[in-house]
Amino acid sequence: MAVQRRYLSLAAAGLTTAMTLSLTSCGSGAGDGGDVTLKLIAADYGDNAANSSKHYWNRLVKDFEKKNPGIKVDVSVYSWTDVDKKVEELVKSGKAPDMAQIGAYADYAAEGKLYKARDVLSIPVQADFVPALAEAGEYGREQYGMPFGSSTRRLFYNKKLFAEAGITDPPETWAQVSADAAKLKAKGVKMPYALPLGPEETQAETLMWMLSGGGSYTDSIGKYTIDSKENVKTFEWLKKDLVTPGLTGGDPAKLNRQDAFNAFAAGDVGMLNGHPTLMKQAEAKGVEYGTVELPGPAGKAKATMGVADWMTAFKQNGHRDQVGKFLDFVYNEKNVMDFSGHYGLLPVTTSGSQAMLADSKYAKLHSFLRQLDNAVFYPADKTSWPLVSKTVKAKMGKAVGANGNPAGVLSDIQNTANEADNTAE
Incomplete structure (x- = not known):
């Protein structure tokens, strides 16, 4: 029987805690010459406070802010059991974050609340996603879910x-x-x-x-x-x-x-x-x-089985350019490798995958990584899932x-x- 190559969230995975990343500032937004406020809710892959991925984001954000004056970043943490619910509450209350790194994207895509990946990412960054994962992030033949972390079994x-x-x-x-x-x-x-x-x-x-x-x-x-x-x-x-x-x-x-x-x-x-x-x-x-x-x-x-968690970009606040700038930075090879290597996950980009396969330090992950192209994921593109x-x-x-x-x-x-x-x- 043919099986469908559809894809979802690390969730199962099983990695448990999550966080809110807020890119904040004192200005009102794009177009007024002031700082831009971006908000990102993201999952924490650590299993204790010392290993919380809040530390990863703090380092990444500090580096990003140096290179992008006018965009500042604050980080707050949510557990995995709360993160999807938190995003849902914010969206329903009219306070959608600019970005959310969560387990599913189809409902928000179906409601027209998300930017397409091609609306926010540069062409080289979008093209660098592992093809199977990019396909898994599609709804209605358009990619809305940007893979963030992945694994196989x-x-x-x-x-x-x-x-x-x-x-x-x-x-x-x-x-x-x-x-x-x-x-x-x-x-x-x-x-x-x-x-x-x-x-x-x-x-x-x-x-x-x-x-x-x-x-x-x-x-x-x-x-x-x-x-x-x-x-x-x-x-x-x-x-x-x-x-x-x-x-x-x-x-x-x-x-x-x-x-x-x-x-x-x-x-x-x-x-x-x-x-x-x-x-x-x-x-x-x-x-x-x-x-x-x-x-x-x-x-x-x-x-x-393969699992992927999804980065999504919401339209509500109109910060498309700033979101794109930040996500291009998030998905550069160094940051992808830092995250994947630290948490024992598989890179979601082709460049990251090649770097991991070429490094003996990650030898124990190679067998998992080689399975990724042919892995089968949850049918996350279905709103019924x-x-x-x-x-x-x-x-x-x-x-x-x-x-x-x-x-x-x-x-x-x-x-x-x-x-x-x-x-x-």
């Missing part, structure tokens, strides 16, 4: 636990995943395979398994295919071969992604799907790990539980998706 495994269970090679097929998980369970591993289908990021784990089984949320023309035969087979396998035999170490519906990551870093998980930030977390705890491509029914999966994602979070965990009915749950979500799509049209 791989299967992580604990080398020590594998060795103790007599497992010599990481799995490439689902049958091997199940067999290896059984060996890990026999050795007393708490979570042989961590399956986080709790409410935090269910939509991500769901897509990874859909892709592993040859399915996806949508087809090549953007039609929802949630209850496809491929997806039904995938979740029936999960229920029968992983959850029912007790190989997940508990109820997947109650396990959140960050809790699964924490358990892996504590040495309590044999295998799980993860993104690059898990590497730092595991290394900090001394866990020796390996990563491989996602396993599939008969071999390695043909595609993996936020509701569909919310529905997946509420229902998919129970689908593979003791009394779960994968086919029935997938059908229910498909019906919700169809109704939301029809309403959006």
Whole structure:
């Protein structure tokens, strides 16, 4: 089945905190000779105060202000759980920021509130985006979402636990995943395979398994295919071969992604799907790990999941030129590499990607980066996606539980998706 290359937010990802960046001044705006006030709300990728991306923005802004008199920058921080809601509140109250770095853009684009990428970025900067990510930021064949951070997913495994269970090679097929998980369970591993289908990021784990089984949320023309035969087979396998035999170490519906990551870093998980930030977390705890491509029914999966967060530029304040000047600066190679390298993310530009691949310092990210061009992302260009994602979070965990009915749950979500799509049209 063809899969649609559509793309969304690091969100899943899973990186958790966010911030407001305000470019402020004493003047009233463009055209009056005074300073221009710009406001940017952006996500913080740090996991503590010392690692907050507020520090990244402070350095970048200081450099920008030196080169651009008349544009000043103030930074304030929001958590990831609050950032999208904060932007929504500002927009509804008529106080839209000039820019927002958030998880989705389609609703604002559909309402005509956003500048197109080509309206604010210089041609070289827009052309430098990784093509797959630029395409993912399109609504109505125009790019409105400018990728800011990205990642792909791989299967992580604990080398020590594998060795103790007599497992010599990481799995490439689902049958091997199940067999290896059984060996890990026999050795007393708490979570042989961590399956986080709790409410935090269910939509991500769901897509990874859909892709592993040859399915996806949508087809090549953007039609929802949630209850496809491929997806039904995938979740029936999960229920029968992983959850029912007790190989997940508990109820997947109650396990959140960050809790699964924490358990892996504590040495309590044999295998799980993860993104690059898990590497730092595991290394900090001394866990020796390996990563491989996602396993599939008969071999390695043909595609993996990708995630992107989006920079958007709002029209309300009329600061198109100043916004463009700032964003051109944000996306220069140095700043892209500083951000990506520090937070273990993948560069969203071709120049940044090439620089990362050429630098052995980032060797552990290379396998994730090489997957980016063919990664499949959330259907973020669909205004119906936020509701569909919310529905997946509420229902998919129970689908593979003791009394779960994968086919029935997938059908229910498909019906919700169809109704939301029809309403959006």
